[in-house]
Structure formats: structure tokens, C-alpha cells
């Protein structure tokens with residue numbers, strides 16, 4: 001197997017073009033190296049993206065917050081900009097893996113792997129984030145995260161494309177946000193259920209709502225039908241109850257070593273009611 005270390009995006013794109021389907025990018029390696037050892041993948045060339053410094057940054061300019069694909073999860077967890085503008089993303093980053101993993105793992109790698117339990121994907125869905133990718137001929141495409149994640153370990157990248165950055169509009173001042181992760185233990189646990197909520201309320205009425213779940217469907221998902229129950233309505237405890245009931249119908253969890261489908265369904269509804277209730281200081 002060849003090991004290639006491009007120093008910039010153009011060199012990386014040339015390497016992807018040369019190797020086609022046989023070339024694989026590696027960022028932090030926290031997903032890819034275990035997969036290589038387990039012989040789940042056997043690329044002809046490993047293209048190490050970790051030296052491309054221009055893809056590691058967090059910036060808030062104008063009407064966009066942008067995060068480079070190679071930004072380590074630990075930097076996202078500690079970012080002052082994100083703590084102010086998108087605390088649900090910091091919280092998800094703080095709960096991913098352990099300190100060693102967070103120092104190596106990148107945001108782009110978490111999305112590209114497209115695990116149903118990918119922790120950062122859930123707040124990014126609630127923040128209405130997009131992915132900017134670049135491929136052969138330096139052509140760039142913008143893909144909403146909701147369309148980028150296709151299914152278990154499947155994403156919308158075409159051969160030879162890499163993720164450059166992830167961006168989203170900063171939530172309006174006063175927007176309420178909540179993130180919950182439930183695992184089999186408090187640290188170093190893959191999510192059993194995870195949830196992110198973003199809510200704009202004006203005079204007791206819900207003006208905007210985005211709800212995203214992880215680990216309860218083949219990919220992290222937005223719960224659009226559940227959102228429709230709240231949008232434009234005056235929020236009452238009865239409505240929160242109805243929201244939980246709808247969420248149970250909208251998700252499609254599986255039973256695996258971490259938990260049963262019915263348990264996941266019940267926990268997803270409970271976490272949602274509680275997160276909304278806490279954000280609104282209301283008992284569901």
C-alpha cells in the first residue's frame with residue numbers, strides 16, 4: 001500500500017484523481033485505522049490529509065460559521081466561537097470518545113464515516129449545516145448534511161472528492177438549543193440515542209424548530225413531522241406530549257448489542273419531551 005502525504009488541497013485532489021477508487025483519504029485515522037486492521041478496507045494508496053493546514057479552522061464571518069473538515073474534535077469542544085454561537089456542537093464534541101480520540105478525530109471524518117450514531121452529525125442537522133466538497137478539476141459542491149448522509153457508512157461524496165469545510169448560519173440571538181446523548185455509560189460510549197433541538201420562540205409561539213436524532217435510524221435524521229407539530233403553535237405541555245408520540249413513529253431504531261429497538265424508541269421520545277420542556281422551562 002502506498003502512503004501519500006499531500007501538503008495542500010490541490011496535491012490531495014491530484015492524488016485522488018491518480019488513484020481513483022483505490023485511493024482513500026485518512027484524517028485522524030480513528031475510524032480508518034481500526035477498519036484497516038480488521039481488513040474491512042484495503043486501499044491501494046492511503047492519502048494522508050492531516051498535513052493540509054488550510055482545512056483546520058473555525059471562523060464566524062458575516063452570515064456563516066465555517067469549520068474546516070480537518071479541525072480536531074477537541075478544538076470544536078473548546079472553541080469560544082462555537083460555545084457562544086452553537087453550544088450544541090461543542091457539547092456533542094465533548095461527549096465523543098475520549099481525550100485521545102478527540103485530539104486525533106476530525107469533524108470531516110465523523111461526517112464522512114456516516115455512522116448512524118455519528119455524534120457531531122446530530123447538532124449539525126439541527127443547525128441546518130451544509131458540507132462543501134471539492135473534486136476533480138477543483139469543482140466545488142455544497143450539500144446539506146441531511147443529503148450528505150445517505151445510510152450506514154454511506155455518504156454523497158463522488159470518487160475523488162474530499163470535504164473542505166462544514167458551514168451553517170449562526171442561530172438568531174435568543175434561540176434555545178439542547179443536546180442529549182444517552183449511552184451505556186457516561187464517557188467513551190457510542191450513542192444509544194442522541195438528540196439535538198433548536199427552537200425560536202416569540203411571544204409563546206414556536207417560530208422555528210429543528211429536531212435531529214442519532215442512532216435511531218439508518219443515518220442521523222431530522223424529525224420533520226415532529227417539527228411540524230410545534231411550528232407556528234403556542235407551546236403547551238399537551239403539545240410536548242404529542243411531539244414525543246410523533247417522534248416515536250418517525251424514527252426506525254434497530255435492536256443491537258447496545259439496546260433494544262423499543263427501548264430506543266421510548267428513550268428518544270422521553271429525551272425529546274425533557275429537552276423541549278427544559279428549553280421552555282415547562283413540565284411535559
Ligand SMILES: Cc1cc2nc3c(=O)[nH]c(=O)nc-3n(C[C@H](O)[C@H](O)[C@H](O)COP(=O)(O)OP(=O)(O)OC[C@H]3O[C@@H](n4cnc5c(N)ncnc54)[C@H](O)[C@@H]3O)c2cc1C
Pocket residue numbers: 024025026027028029030031032033034049069070073095096097098101104105106107108109110111112113117118119120157161162163164188189190191
Ligand atoms: C475508541 C473510539 C471511540 C469513539 N467514540 C466515538 C463517539 O463517541 N462518537 C462518534 O461519533 N464517533 C466515535 N468514534 C469514531 C471516530 O473517532 C469519529 O467518527 C471521528 O470523528 C472520525 O474522524 P477521523 O478524522 O479519525 O476519520 P478517519 O478515520 O481518518 O476517516 C474516516 C473516514 O472518513 C474519510 N475522510 C476523513 N476525512 C475526510 C475528508 N476531509 N474528506 C473526505 N473523506 C474524509 C476517510 O477516507 C474514511 O473513510 C470513536 C472511535 C474510537 C477509535
